[in-house]
Amino acid sequence: MTDARTDAQPSAPSDPRLRIRDLDVHFATDGGDVHAVDGVSLEVAPGEILAIVGESGSGKSVTARSVLGLLPETAEASGAVIVSGTDLVGLSQAQLRALRGEDVSMIFQEPSSAMNPVFPIWWQIGEGLRAHRPRITRKQIRAEAVEALESVGIPDAAERIDRYPHEFSGGQKQRIMIAMALALGAELIVADEPTTALDVTVQAEILELLRDVRDRFGTAIIVITHNMGVVADLADSVAVMYRGEIIERAPSRELFADPQEAYTKKLLAAVPHLGRNSAWTALSTQQQIALEEAEPVVVAKDLVIEYPGRLGKPPFRAVNGVDFEIHAGEVYGLVGESGSGKTTIGRAIAGLERTTGGSLSVLGHEMNGMREKSFKPLRRRIGFVFQDPATSFNPHLTIEQCIAEPLVVHEPQLSQAARSQQVRSFLEAVELPGHYAGRFPHELSGGQRQRISLARALVLEPELLVADEPTSALDVSVQATVLDLFRELQERLHFAALFISHDLAVVDTLAHRIGVLFRGDLVEQGHGPDVLQRPQHEYTRKLIASLPVPDPVEQEKRREAFIAEWGRGAPG
Amino acid sequence: MTLSNPEPLGEDDSAATDLAAEAGTVTARRRTPWYLRLPIISHLRSSVGLQRGMLITGVVLVVVLLLSALLAPLIAPYGFAQTSVDGERFGTQQPPSAAHLLGTTVTGFDVLSRVIWGTRTAVAVMACAVAASLFLGVALGLLSGYVGGWLDRLLVMVADAVYAFPALLLAIVMSITISGGQSGAWSGILAAAISITVVFIPQYFRVIRAEVVRLKAEPFVEAAKVVGTGHRRIMGTHLLRNATRTLPLIFTLNASESILTLAALGFLGFGIEPTSAAEWGYDLNRAMADATSGIWWTGMFPGLAIALAVLGVTLVGESINDLNDPRLRTRRSRRGAKKKVAA
Numbered sequence: 001m002t003d004a005r006t007d008a009q010p011s012a013p014s015d016p017r018l019r020i021r022d023l024d025v026h027f028a029t030d031g032g033d034v035h036a037v038d039g040v041s042l043e044v045a046p047g048e049i050l051a052i053v054g055e056s057g058s059g060k061s062v063t064a065r066s067v068l069g070l071l072p073e074t075a076e077a078s079g080a081v082i083v084s085g086t087d088l089v090g091l092s093q094a095q096l097r098a099l100r101g102e103d104v105s106m107i108f109q110e111p112s113s114a115m116n117p118v119f120p121i122w123w124q125i126g127e128g129l130r131a132h133r134p135r136i137t138r139k140q141i142r143a144e145a146v147e148a149l150e151s152v153g154i155p156d157a158a159e160r161i162d163r164y165p166h167e168f169s170g171g172q173k174q175r176i177m178i179a180m181a182l183a184l185g186a187e188l189i190v191a192d193e194p195t196t197a198l199d200v201t202v203q204a205e206i207l208e209l210l211r212d213v214r215d216r217f218g219t220a221i222i223v224i225t226h227n228m229g230v231v232a233d234l235a236d237s238v239a240v241m242y243r244g245e246i247i248e249r250a251p252s253r254e255l256f257a258d259p260q261e262a263y264t265k266k267l268l269a270a271v272p273h274l275g276r277n278s279a280w281t282a283l284s285t286q287q288q289i290a291l292e293e294a295e296p297v298v299v300a301k302d303l304v305i306e307y308p309g310r311l312g313k314p315p316f317r318a319v320n321g322v323d324f325e326i327h328a329g330e331v332y333g334l335v336g337e338s339g340s341g342k343t344t345i346g347r348a349i350a351g352l353e354r355t356t357g358g359s360l361s362v363l364g365h366e367m368n369g370m371r372e373k374s375f376k377p378l379r380r381r382i383g384f385v386f387q388d389p390a391t392s393f394n395p396h397l398t399i400e401q402c403i404a405e406p407l408v409v410h411e412p413q414l415s416q417a418a419r420s421q422q423v424r425s426f427l428e429a430v431e432l433p434g435h436y437a438g439r440f441p442h443e444l445s446g447g448q449r450q451r452i453s454l455a456r457a458l459v460l461e462p463e464l465l466v467a468d469e470p471t472s473a474l475d476v477s478v479q480a481t482v483l484d485l486f487r488e489l490q491e492r493l494h495f496a497a498l499f500i501s502h503d504l505a506v507v508d509t510l511a512h513r514i515g516v517l518f519r520g521d522l523v524e525q526g527h528g529p530d531v532l533q534r535p536q537h538e539y540t541r542k543l544i545a546s547l548p549v550p551d552p553v554e555q556e557k558r559r560e561a562f563i564a565e566w567g568r569g570a571p572g
Numbered sequence: 573m574t575l576s577n578p579e580p581l582g583e584d585d586s587a588a589t590d591l592a593a594e595a596g597t598v599t600a601r602r603r604t605p606w607y608l609r610l611p612i613i614s615h616l617r618s619s620v621g622l623q624r625g626m627l628i629t630g631v632v633l634v635v636v637l638l639l640s641a642l643l644a645p646l647i648a649p650y651g652f653a654q655t656s657v658d659g660e661r662f663g664t665q666q667p668p669s670a671a672h673l674l675g676t677t678v679t680g681f682d683v684l685s686r687v688i689w690g691t692r693t694a695v696a697v698m699a700c701a702v703a704a705s706l707f708l709g710v711a712l713g714l715l716s717g718y719v720g721g722w723l724d725r726l727l728v729m730v731a732d733a734v735y736a737f738p739a740l741l742l743a744i745v746m747s748i749t750i751s752g753g754q755s756g757a758w759s760g761i762l763a764a765a766i767s768i769t770v771v772f773i774p775q776y777f778r779v780i781r782a783e784v785v786r787l788k789a790e791p792f793v794e795a796a797k798v799v800g801t802g803h804r805r806i807m808g809t810h811l812l813r814n815a816t817r818t819l820p821l822i823f824t825l826n827a828s829e830s831i832l833t834l835a836a837l838g839f840l841g842f843g844i845e846p847t848s849a850a851e852w853g854y855d856l857n858r859a860m861a862d863a864t865s866g867i868w869w870t871g872m873f874p875g876l877a878i879a880l881a882v883l884g885v886t887l888v889g890e891s892i893n894d895l896n897d898p899r900l901r902t903r904r905s906r907r908g909a910k911k912k913v914a915a
Contacts, residue, residue: 350798379800392791396813406799456795 017188017220018044018067018104023079023089025062025071025244036062038244039079044188047218049210051231051252053267054241055475056446060224063241064190067222068104069096083188101128105181109193111173115165121145121176122161128184148183149176151216152209171202178209188220189213195230199337199502204546204562207234226476228271229548232256232555240264253552270480271550272505279331279487280512280528291512294327297363297464297496298349304357305344318344320520321358328463331490331497333511333528335504335543340517342500346466349498350384351375363464380410383457383495387469389449393441400437403427403456410460426455430485447478451485458489465497471506483509504547508532516540542566611820612888615895627891633884641691649673652689652850655680665867675869678858679846683869687877689850693761694831694881700765701772701830702823708769709776714815716777717784718807728781731774743767743833747842760844764837768830775822783815821896824889828882835878852878 025037037059044050052060066077069088081088084103088096108114115124125148126141142161149157152175165173174194181189191210195203211234213219223234231238231252238255240248240263248261259265283291305319319341326332336342347353349362351370360367365378386392393402403423407414414422424434430451441449450470457465470486471479487510490497501507507514508528515525516539523537535541545562549555608614612631619627640647655662666676674683716727734742746767751759787793788811796806837843838853846854852874859871 352794352797376800379798382798384795384798386791386795388791392795394792394796394810394814397809405796405801409799409801409805 015046016043017046017048017084018042018222019080019082020063020067021080021082023063023066023077023081025059025066026076027072028074028076036075036244037066040241040244040246042239042246042249044220044222046187046220047214049214049221049223049234049236051223051225051235051238052241053225053228053231053238055226055477058241059244060241061192064192064222064224065106067188067190068100068106070106097131101181101184101186102132103186104188104190105184105186107174107177107181107189107191107194110197111170111177112165114177115173117165120162120164121149121168124165124176125149125161125180125183128180132184144183145179148179151182152176152179152213154179169202170198171205174198174202174206175209178206178213182213182217182219186219188222190222190224192224193226194223196225196227200504201337201542201546203230204233204548207548208559208563210234227548228268228476228550229555232550232552233548233559240267256550256552267477268550270477272480272483272503272509274505274508274532274544274547274549278508278528278532279510283512291327291330294329296325297328298324298326298332298498299361300324300345300358301360302358303345303348303355303360305341305348305353306356315356318520319348322517322520322522324515324522324525326464326496326498328496329494330513331499331511333507333514334498334500334517335502335507335514336517337502339519341520342502342517343468345517346468346498346500349464350382350466351379380406380460381463383460383462383465385450385453385457385465385467385470388473389446389453390473392453393449395441397440398437399427399439399441399444399452402441402452403437403459406456406460422459423455426459429458429489430455445478446474447482450474450478450482454482454485454489458493458495461493461495463495465495466500467497468500469502470499472502479506486510504532504544516543611892615892619891619895623891623894626887627895630884630887630889630891633880634888637691637881637884638695640688641695644689644692648685648688650682650685652681652686653847654682654685665862665870667867668869674873675867677855677870678862681846683855683873686850686855687852687873690852690855690874690877691881693757693844693849693851694834696761697764697768697834698827698830700762701768702827704765704769705772705776705826706819706823709773710780710812710816710819712773713777713780714784714807714812717781717815718788718803718811720785724781727777731777734770734774739771740833740836742771743837744840744842746770747837757844757848760848764834764843765830767837768833771833772826772830775826776819779818779822780815783818784811787811787814817896821889821893824885824892828885828889831878831881831885 020040020042023037023040024035027034027036040059040063042050042063052064054060062071062075065071066081067083067088069081069091071077077089079089083099086099086103088099091099122142122145125145126136126138129136129141129144145161146157149161154160154172154175165176168176178189194210195206198206207230210221210223214221223230225231235252237249237251239246240255240261242263248255248259248264250260255264256268259268280288301323303319303322304317306315306317309315322341322345324332334342334345344353348355348360348367351362351367351372354370355368358368363378363381365375367375397405400420400423403426404419407419407422420437423437427434427436432448432451432455436444436448436452441452444452450473453470457467467486471482474482483506490510499507499511511528513525513527514531515522516531516537517523518537518539524531524535524540531540532544535544545558545565549558608617612627616624616627616631650657662672662676662680662682664676664678664680666672668675672682672684674687676682677686712727716724743764744767747763750766751763793806793810796810801810834843834851835853835856838851838855839857840853841857843854844851846858855874856871856878859867859874862868862870
C-alpha cells in the first residue's frame, strides 16, 4: 500500500486513537481465497471524523469491522489494529469484549435490527453498562440511560426509557444507538453506513448529532459510507478504498477540491449534483411544448389506495387523493421519503396493487376495480424495472430466458431463433455483449443485472415504463452509467416513464416533471427547475435543504442556512 | 472485488479484464461434466474432513443396501421362505454354521437369506412411499401456496390434522383399511407404502407451501406478473424450480423414516406375510421370545440391518443438509489461506 499523501496531512498528534498497520484480511469462500483488505494502514486522531468511502466490495466495511474484532469465522486477519495502545488482532474473545464498548463502539446501518425488540430501551443501554460494571444497580442504569438519551436530544428521556424499540422511528433508534455508545464512554465510534437506511431529512439530523458528539466529547468517529454528500457534510478527512487498498487519504476539502487519483476523480464525477444538468432545461422549447401537448398516458384523479387494517383498526391510507398526469414520451419523477406512497403508486399503475378510490387511467384503461383478464392485453405496453437487481430475476433461468419471458407470453408465435435474435439486439441496446445471453443472473454484477432488467422491461417496446428506485441498490459510479443508459434509451424509444426515487439529484437528471409526495399527499409538482429551485411547499424546501451536496465548502453554507431556518436537528 | 459484485461497469479498463476473467469461470462451469453436477456427487466433491467421512459412510451403506436389493437372488444362499434344501429341513433355531452363516429362525428360515431378501421389501416400500408422497405433497403445496385463500386454509387444516395423529397409529389404520392387516408381497408393500405416504404428504406439503408463499412475494415473480405471465407458467417455471431446494433433504430423511415405519408395522403384525416377502420387522417380532433363551442371532441381524439402512440414508441426508448450507459447510481453502499468509 502506498499512502501517497501521508506527508500532506497535518502532523498528527503524538497519540492517535486508532492506528492500523498493514492490515490484511482474507476470506475463505467456495470460490477460493478472497483478499478483502490488502495492507491497509490508517491513523485516526482524537476528535477526528474519518470517512472511508469506496464501492461495495472495496473492503471498507471489513476494515472498519476489524477495528472491533467483528470479523466472521471464515476471515483471517494479520497486521496490527491498535486501539488506545492495545493490539486487537489475535486477542481472545474475552479480551475483545472488555475492549468493545469502553474503547470502541459501533453504530449499524439498520438500527431496528441492532436492538432487541422484547426489551425496553433502558435495558438495552444497561446491557452494555452491566458488561463493564457488573456491580451497577438498576437505579444507576436508569439514571445513566436518561442522561445518555438526553445527550442525543431525545425529549422526555425519563419517561421514554421504558418504551420498546418499535415505538421509536428509524432516526430516533439511530439516536439511541449513538446514546448507547456514549453511555459507555466510547472514545472511538465506528459508524457503518449510519444514515443509508434513513430519509434525507432524518439523515441531516443524525449527521448534525454525530458532529455535535464529536465537539462535546472529543470522540473520534469512523464513518463508512458510499454517499459523497455525507462525506462532504461530516468528515474532516477521507480515505478512498479501492479493491482492498487505500488509494488516497486527504483532508476532506482538499480531496473534493483536488482529487489526485484517477479513480477518485471518476468517483466524484459520477455523483449526481442537484441542479446541474436538469433534464427539463436540456430540452429545446419546441420539445418542451410537444411534451406538454402530448396525449396523457396515465391520468390519476383523486387517487386513493388503502391497505386493509387489522381487525377493528381503520385501513391504512398509503395514497391520499393524488392527481397527476404522465404524457406520452415524458419522464415523470416521483420523489418522497419511505412510506410516502411512491412505490404504491408505481405498483398500482402496473396492476400489482388495487386502488381503493378515485380514478387511475393507464393507457386508457380504468384501474379502479380492474380485472386481470381485461388488463392483460395492456400489460405488453407497460414495462417495469424493480429496485433490487439481485432478486428480480429467477435464478434458474439464463439471461436470454429472462429477457425473452415477455416475448414468450405475448408473442407465442415467434420462433425460437427470432426470439433469440431480439434478445441479442436488446442486449446490445443496453451495452452488454451478446454472449451474456447464456449466463445466469448471479454471474453478473448489480449494475449489469439492472441493465438486463431494463432490457426485459423494454423488449416489447412498451409505451410506459415504471422504474421503482432502479439505481438505489447500486454504487455511485455504476448508478451514473445506468442513468445515462436510461436517458439514452428514453430519447431513442420515446416511452413515457414513471421514475420513482428518494434521491432528488437523481430524479432531476432524468425527469421532465417532478412530483413530491409526503405521507400520501402530492404536495408539489412541476418541471424540474421549478420544483428544485423555486419550491413552494414547506416540505419540499426542507427536503432540498437537507440533501447534502458533494462539496464541503458549499455544504457548510447550506448547513448554516438549514440551521438558520429549521434550527439544530429537532428530533423527528 | 467480491464474488457477489465483481466489478462496476463504469471501469472501462478493468471491466475488460474482468470480462475475460469471468468468461474463464463461466466456461469452467460449463466444462464440468453433467455427472459431476449430480446432487450427491457434487456434494462429495465439495466436502472435506469429518463431513466427507460421514457422507462417504452414508453413501457406502446406501449403495450396499441398493445392491443387495438388486442382486438378492444371486447373493442370498436360499429363498426367503425356504425351510429345506433337497428335501432336508434346515432345523429351527440353529446357531450360525457353515451351512447357515447367521443361523436359522424359530420357523426354520435361514437368517442371512431373510436379511438379504428383506432389503428388497425395504427399498420397494421406500421408493413407492417417498415417490408418491413427493409428487402429491409438492403438487398440493404448490397449489395451496400460490392460490391461497380458502383452498390454502382447508389444505393446511387437513395437513395439521394428519400431523396431529400419531404417525404409526395412522399407518396401522391405513394398512388395515387397505389390506385387512395381512397380505401378499405387492399388495403388502403397496399397503405399507400408501400408509406411509399419507403420513409424509403433510411434510412435503408444508415445506413447499412455505417456500412458495415466500417466493410469491419475490420481485422476480412480480416481474413475471407485470409481464402478464399465466398462472400455470408462473407456478411451473418460476415457483416450482425455486421451491425444491430443500427436497433432497426431506427425501432422504423420509426414506429412513419409511424403513422404520415399515419395520414397526411388521413388528406389530400389520406387515407382510412371511411367505410372500422377507421383512425385518416381522423377523424381529418372531425373535422376541428367542432373546430370553440366549438365541441372539435371530434378532440381532434383522435389527442390525434396520439400523444400518436407516443410518446410511440419514447420514446422506444430514450431510447434504450441512453441505447445502454455507454456514455449516467446512472448507478446505482455510488451510490454503493460512499457508499463503505464512509464506
